[in-house]
Amino acid sequence: MLPDLLRELGVTLPLEPAHRPVVGVSACLLGRRVRYDGDHKYDPRVGETLAGLVRLREFCPEAAIGLPVPRPPIRVVDLDGSQRVRGVAAPGHDFTDALSGCADRIEETLDGFILKARSPSCGLGDTPVHDAAGVPHGVTDGAFAARLRERFAGLPMCSETGLVDPQALAAFVTAVFRHWRARNQ
Numbered sequence: 001m002l003p004d005l006l007r008e009l010g011v012t013l014p015l016e017p018a019h020r021p022v023v024g025v026s027a028c029l030l031g032r033r034v035r036y037d038g039d040h041k042y043d044p045r046v047g048e049t050l051a052g053l054v055r056l057r058e059f060c061p062e063a064a065i066g067l068p069v070p071r072p073p074i075r076v077v078d079l080d081g082s083q084r085v086r087g088v089a090a091p092g093h094d095f096t097d098a099l100s101g102c103a104d105r106i107e108e109t110l111d112g113f114i115l116k117a118r119s120p121s122c123g124l125g126d127t128p129v130h131d132a133a134g135v136p137h138g139v140t141d142g143a144f145a146a147r148l149r150e151r152f153a154g155l156p157m158c159s160e161t162g163l164v165d166p167q168a169l170a171a172f173v174t175a176v177f178r179h180w181r182a183r184n185q
């Protein structure tokens with residue numbers, strides 16, 4: 001399905017690695033053991049299917065700001081309309097600005113981004129947001145993903161959960177290759 005789709009876009013496979021689109025990815029989706037619990041969330045659609053079509057650039061904002069592995073969990077808290085990423089056991093520790101600053105420091109030109117669902121840093125519209133007492137009452141972006149959206153408006157982005165459906169996967173790959181072709185014209 002994907003090779004046919006890419007042929008329709010005028011893309012001839014296999015692509016030389018240097019000529020492939022560049023896609024950012026949450027590092028835990030590639031099998032890096034950087035999660036708070038010391039584990040990873042390897043996703044074969046990312047690590048195998050997409051890795052053969054694009055150049056993947058991994059990012060772990062929580063590791064990048066110096067948090068250890070394993071580490072105490074963090075979560076998004078709504079404080080009078082301001083969403084902050086704070087420690088669960090240590091709510092005085094606020095990581096929001098550091099995590100969004102990671103998105104500001106990305107220097108590469110990207111054609112897409114695949115983010116880990118439900119993460120307080122990487123989640124894309126599906127991260128639980130809690131009230132001050134810790135009760136979940138909705139969903140939002142993680143701090144890193146929120147800043148990515150602001151800084152890279154129009155960049156194709158999705159969570160790994162958004163790649164499960166074959167049509168959604170094809171739509172994301174199409175958007176990535178369109179972005180790549182537009183910037184190479």
Ligand code: SF4
Nearest residue numbers: 027028060116119122
């Ligand atoms: S979800 Fe994001 S911050 Fe959390 S381990 Fe994965 S890459 Fe790191």
